[in-house]
Amino acid sequence: MEEKGEVKLLGDWPSPFVIRARIALNIKSVDYDYIEQPVPPVSELLLKSNPVYKKIPVLLHHDKPICESLIIVQYIDEFWSSGPSILPSDPYERAIQHFWAAYVDDQWFRSLCRLAKSKGEEAKAAAIEQVKGGLLLLEEAFEKCSKLGKAFFGGDEIGYLDIALGSYLGWLRVNEKMNYLKLLDEAKTPGLAAWAHSFCAHNAVKSVMPEIDRLTEFAKARYGYQEPTLPTK
Amino acid sequence: MAGEGVKLYGLWASPFSRRVEIALKLKGIPYDYIEEHLQNKSPDLLKYNPVHKKIPVLVHNGKPIAESQVILEYIDETWTGYPIMPADPYDRAMARFWAKFIDDKCIPPIWKSFWEAEEEQGTAFKEALENLNLLEKELERKKFFGGEKAGFVDIVANFIAYWVGALQEATGKEVLTKEKYPCLFKWGQDFASCSIINENLPPRDRLIAALKAHFEAAKASK
Numbered sequence: 124m125e126e127k128g129e130v131k132l133l134g135d136w137p138s139p140f141v142i143r144a145r146i147a148l149n150i151k152s153v154d155y156d157y158i159e160q161p162v163p164p165v166s167e168l169l170l171k172s173n174p175v176y177k178k179i180p181v182l183l184h185h186d187k188p189i190c191e192s193l194i195i196v197q198y199i200d201e202f203w204s205s206g207p208s209i210l211p212s213d214p215y216e217r218a219i220q221h222f223w224a225a226y227v228d229d230q231w232f233r234s235l236c237r238l239a240k241s242k243g244e245e246a247k248a249a250a251i252e253q254v255k256g257g258l259l260l261l262e263e264a265f266e267k268c269s270k271l272g273k274a275f276f277g278g279d280e281i282g283y284l285d286i287a288l289g290s291y292l293g294w295l296r297v298n299e300k301m302n303y304l305k306l307l308d309e310a311k312t313p314g315l316a317a318w319a320h321s322f323c324a325h326n327a328v329k330s331v332m333p334e335i336d337r338l339t340e341f342a343k344a345r346y347g348y349q350e351p352t353l354p355t356k
Numbered sequence: 357m358a359g360e361g362v363k364l365y366g367l368w369a370s371p372f373s374r375r376v377e378i379a380l381k382l383k384g385i386p387y388d389y390i391e392e393h394l395q396n397k398s399p400d401l402l403k404y405n406p407v408h409k410k411i412p413v414l415v416h417n418g419k420p421i422a423e424s425q426v427i428l429e430y431i432d433e434t435w436t437g438y439p440i441m442p443a444d445p446y447d448r449a450m451a452r453f454w455a456k457f458i459d460d461k462c463i464p465p466i467w468k469s470f471w472e473a474e475e476e477q478g479t480a481f482k483e484a485l486e487n488l489n490l491l492e493k494e495l496e497r498k499k500f501f502g503g504e505k506a507g508f509v510d511i512v513a514n515f516i517a518y519w520v521g522a523l524q525e526a527t528g529k530e531v532l533t534k535e536k537y538p539c540l541f542k543w544g545q546d547f548a549s550c551s552i553i554n555e556n557l558p559p560r561d562r563l564i565a566a567l568k569a570h571f572e573a574a575k576a577s578k
Binding site: 175184187189191195202221 | 407433452
């Protein structure tokens with residue numbers, strides 16, 4: 124049982140990166156103080172804790188800051204090693220989880236951001252194809268990682284790659300809603316579609332995943348998301 | 357564990373490829389090396405890294421691992437001997453933080469700044485200088501990023517220790533000087549002269565010549 128104030132998380136409710144840290148802390152049943160630090164503006168505390176990036180999430184453990192969401196998740200896994208494991212114990216399986224988590228962040232999420240920002244039918248169509256293409260690759264990865272039939276990339280329980288990809292589900296749903304389309308298709312990516320439901324229903328996840336309506340309103344206000352005009356006959 | 361089918365697909369001039377070689381050599385792991393060609397990638401490389409089609413790829417007992425930082429951690433977890441990552445979880449988090457900072461925020465603007473024409477605003481150059489300043493501060497009072505011995509961050513920073521100097525000579529442009537970054541400059545020299553590491557860097561003259569040819573070819577095609 125942690126002492127009061129020992130573990131703090133600086134975060135912002137819409138951020139998928141903050142969600143990752145919260146899920147990891149929940150998996151390990153760590154008591155922590157959650158401090159909302161909506162950015163902008165950058166608070167004094169955030170500036171002091173993350174001078175390099177000035178971004179949330181920041182985990183403060185005995186006042187020592189750890190930054191970058193996946194690095195925070197690994198730290199949580201390594202420090203609270205007696206709790207359920209987030210990364211597998213086998214080095215090769217760990218490497219696979221790291222590889223796909225890097226793909227999700229460096230390639231797939233960027234394609235989702237491009238979709239969100241794209242203007243005009245052609246650009247949107249191209250962006251949608253990229254997002255869906257990435258999901259097809261991730262469907263293959265899911266089949267291999269989950270060892271067929273298990274609910275998560277981590278097997279029976281949520282693991283590192285589940286957290287890395289699952290944290291983006293809120294924004295994925297917002298983009299589906301705003302564009303009147305289905306990106307995560309039960310027909311083309313059945314494994315991922317089922318996984319998404321299981322992930323969002325998991326005890327460690329449901330209390331920290333934002334509601335889609337609330338996230339959509341946030342996206343409209345912050346990023347100027349606009350609903351496309353419905354096609355007319 | 358020694359001799360169990362370890363293969364590395366790499367490029368002699370690539371800092372990412374050399375990171376993996378340094379780690380394998382520090383651990384004393386024998387491996388087969390396959391030199392790839394950017395314009396003519398081997399079927400094996402495409403098979404082992406279908407997502408990115410890039411080197412380096414380490415294949416251990418037929419199983420491929422891609423992405424140099426992922427490979428480094430895999431090597432450290434699989435084989436004992438020279439410690440690459442620190443043992444303490446907080447120190448490990450710090451090592452991963454600085455390694456990510458180097459790959460995301462240092463190498464790209466440094467590389468771009470060598471391509472920026474003199475008359476351009478130099479946004480990449482400015483970003484490179486700012487981020488090198490942060491690395492300089494991190495190195496104060498330390499011999500290596502890893503402490504007394506070179507570790508994960510030092511290996512990931514190999515581009516800064518060795519390639520930057522070669523790029524400066526190939527282009528005549530200065531980014532990292534002894535005057536501006538005394539700690540980084542000294543660290544770079546110490547790193548590049550460490551035993552084992554020094555044998556696993558590309559020959560300097562050959563690298564400078566290759567970089568010069570690369571810049572000439574790009575200018576010619578404009």
